[in-house]
Structures are given as structure tokens and as C-alpha cells.
Amino acid sequence: MTNENWADDIGAALETQGLVKQFASVKAINYLSIAVPKRGITSIIGPNGSGKSTLINCLSGTLPIDDGIVVLQGNSMRAILPHNNPSHGVTRTFQEVRLFNQMSVLDNMLVVLTERGVLKSLFEHKRSSYQSRAKELLESVGLWEKRGDQAESLSYGQRKLLEVGRALAMNVNIYLFDEPFAGLFPAMLERVTLLLEGLKQQGKSIIFIEHNMDLIRRLSDYTFVLDSGELLAEGPVNEVLDRPEVIEAYLGT
């Protein structure tokens, strides 16, 4: 099934057209044009340095785009500002967990729930709706018991979970997860899997980067294979993973 078919069938959650991101003389993303399905779980795979994280960084405005267009919610954009992510319907996690370290677990969650405006937030104090939403989210990632702890005191896996929970707090359409499973032990891995599948059932578009082939096969509906910043293959996951060029790129010859 081709790119256009997907876009026609159920529409694209996001599209890139000729996207370029260059570091010095290296093109980390080289005229990449993809369309991510509106619903379901999409994985982005590829060897190290193939531009997967760079792509997510460009889509979320964490890195400026050098050339090309990103289409989000029908808006074509040449530049994305990070603080516009929620209005673009986008949220993300980071490959290296980026929590607000010297804040409590509860505050890490509350801070993404509260008022965005400068003046309004200045006069906004404790509100029970935020508290109960934060409780709900922290329970969903199993960290409610830890709510009083500083985020930096959590274990690696717990930090990863808190970051996923923080992304879940955003009511958006597109969730970008940069290696959400890396370094998680099985029980935590199962929890994150369920959370992602929960989002899928809500009709959201989930994009995640992963190296574990079993997880990719199990979770994703559609997959993009990147290599050296270019699209090597795309399509339904089982079909793509069996293609010889993908196997070669991943395993070498």
C-alpha cells in the first residue's frame, strides 16, 4: 500500500514534504517525504544515525527545520515553534528522559496541566480538577505513591514512565514517543505497551521509535524505515520487515 493510499483512505495525521535537516555538512534528514496515518500506531525504525530522533525533533520544533514543509492539522509549515505543539495537536517524549528534576513527581505532572497564559497562571492556585487529573495520570503509570519524591530520585524506568505519563496528560492527536521502551524491565514495558494501545483505541495517532523487532511487530500497524535520513521502506509492519533491503539495512550483510 502506498503513501497516497493511506492519506486518501483515512487521512494523514502529519506529513512532511522534502524535509531537510543538516548538521554541518551531514544531512541527518535528506528530502524526506512521508505521511503518517491518522489513527493507529506507527513505528519509525532504522539503524543508529538514520535520523529517527532528528525527525521527531523537527516535527516538535525542538530543532529548526532547514528546508521542506511539515503539514500538521492541515497547516503547512516551514518553521515550527516548540510552544505551538499543543495547538498543532502534538506532544512528545525525549530519547534521554527530560523531566523537571528538582521538582516533585506530582509537580512534574501538574505543570503540564495548568493554565498556559502568563497572567491567568499568575492568579491560578490549587485547583481540584488538576489534582484529580494528575492523580489519575500518575496512577496510570504507577507513580502515585511516589508523588512527593523529587523526579531526580526516581529510577530510570520510573523516570521513563513519568515522561510517558506527562505526554499522556496532553489531550492532543499526535503522540511522538522517542524510544519509550528503552531500558525498561518487563513489567514496566508491559505498562507502557498498554498505555500506547489505550491511546490507539481512543483514535489517536501514535508514532514511536524502537529497536526491538518483537515490540515493533506486536505494536505497530504501519512502519517507516529510515536509513541515512532517507526513506528506505514503508508499509504495514509485517510486510516491510520481511523485505530484503530492510533486513540488510538492519542486520548488515
Place this chain on the structure above:
Amino acid sequence: MLDGLKANNPLRLLSAFPARARTRIGSNLELLINILVIAAALIFMLYQGPGFAIRIAQLFAIFAILVVSLNLVIGYTGLLSVAHVAFFGIGAYSVAVLTTNPEFEQVPGHIRYFDWTFFAALPVGMLIAGVVALFVGGVLSRFRDDLFVLVSVGFAVIAHRVFLFWQPVTRGAFGIHDISKPTIGGLVIDGRLEFMFLSLGFLVLVCLASWMIVRSSFGRVLMAIREDEQAIEVFGYKASMFKLMIWVISAMMAALAGGLIASEQTFIDPNSFLLLESILLVCIVILGGLGTIWGSLLGALVFVLLNEGMRFLPFLPDALVGQARLAVLGMLIVALMLFRPQGLVGKFKL
């Protein structure tokens, strides 16, 4: 008394304890520090008599306003600014210029005068500082970390130069004399005790406002900016606006302290607003603890005690007192960074 404080200081023993024991001892230590500092202040004041106590409280009130407001920017938001003294100066000069009648002064050229009352000049001074902060903050928001510090140094230096050379307004190096005292109705607040209460009153207001700010959703966002500015932006916050807001609020509080000191001393000159004063303020913020209003109050108290107390040390020649103050404060900061990087009662590290 101060000697006792230093000799009993249990900070140096800390490293001997394992980490888990240290957290428990840590909270006890915090209580101990609180008790020690406050007891030292009280005993010192009682011992030296009421005149001295008033002086300590007066100095403390003004310093504490400066330190608490600077902590909003450094401790809560993570912007290491050494430009605070500039806003302090703007407040002081605004009140001085607006309230004095300089006809008798021998400065070449015509000097405008306003003859306003203190309470009319003070809010205008705060407003001027706020507007200046808005523009300076706009420039500063383009920088972060080490570059931010350097640019704020530049601004502090420029401000001092303006105080020194904008003679038609600031009277340059002559300074401004006979700054008027506050009046409420027909009552002139010229007694030292009354002025101390006025300053402490303003300190309470500043602390309340700061407390409301840091406890609000806005305050939580500030802390998130301190921890990871890029990450909080991804969640839809325009960090630059939040930084600008707290920057302006903090500058206006510093201007308030400036207006108070101008009226209290009745004389100001540009040398009160040197970059060094700013660095001193940063040290006191760190000494008390980043991101804690109570810590800032405690830090200001320790500083004022050191500042005023050292002149009573018998073995120290008068000429060296001024130098020794800074040296002791410097050593205190070094010791704290080694053994207690979060400051006296703080929770955060830079």
C-alpha cells in the same frame, strides 16, 4: 556571638555521615541553622541596645526585599542575573530626583525638580524600573546560561555609568542630598523606629506577593523553566513571556527597596550601585538557599549580622572591617558550596 556561630557550625561534620543518615540529619540541621541565626540576631540586638537593633532591622528589611526579589529570578527561574543593583538604583534615583529640591546645589546647568511626596515618587520609581526591565529583559531573553550572566553584567555597568554621567538628572558624582522622608497625611515618618516599621511592612508585602507567585501555577512553570526550558516549551508554554514577567516583577521589587534606602539615608550617589553590590546580592541568595523565600530572609539576616557585627570584634582594626566582611562572606560561600551547595535552608542547586 558570631564567633560562637562559626565554631559550633556543624556543617563540616556532614561529610562523615552516610547519605541516608545525612537526609535525616539534614532536616535537623536546617532547624539548627534557623535557631542559631535567629538566636544570634536576637542576642546581638539585645546586647547592643535598641538603637543598634533598629539599625539591624532597618538594614535587614531593605536587604531582604532585594534578596527575596532576586531569588525569584535566580532561585525559582534559574536566571543568574547580576543586574539587580541597576533596578535598585533606578528606584533610589527615581525617588531621589522626584522628591528633592536641588536649587541650592552647585551643579552646572539647569536641573529640573519635582518636589513630589515620597509615596507619589515610589510607585513611579517602581514603574520606571518595570519599563526599563521590560526592554532589558527583551534583550536578555535572547541569551541563556553564561551569556545571560555576561549580558546582565553589561547592563549593571551601563546603569552605573548612567547614574554617574547623566548629570542634569542624577547630579553625577555629587550624589543627591536631602531626599525627603515619607509623609502619611500630616505625619512625617522621620524617626528611625517608624521608618524601620515602614520598611518591615514593605518587606512583608514583598514576601506575601512572592509567596503568592511561587505557589501559583505561574510559579510552578518558572521552576520548570529552571529545570528544562526547552522541555516545558514543548508543552505549550511560551517560556520567554514567563521569564519576562518575573523579571519585571523582581525589578519593581528591587526599585521599591531602592526608594526606601534613598529616603532612609537621605543621600545617594552612584557608588551605592556598583556591580559589586549585585554580586554580593547573588552571594546572599545562594547563601540563604535557592528557591526559598525563608532562606532569602535568613541569608539577608546572616549578611546584616556579619556586616554590622564584625566591627565589634576586638582584634580587628577598624580600617580592616570593611575588607574583612567581604572576605568572611566569600569564605562562607566557598564553605557552603563545598559542604552544603543548596545553601543554608535551600532545596535546589544551580
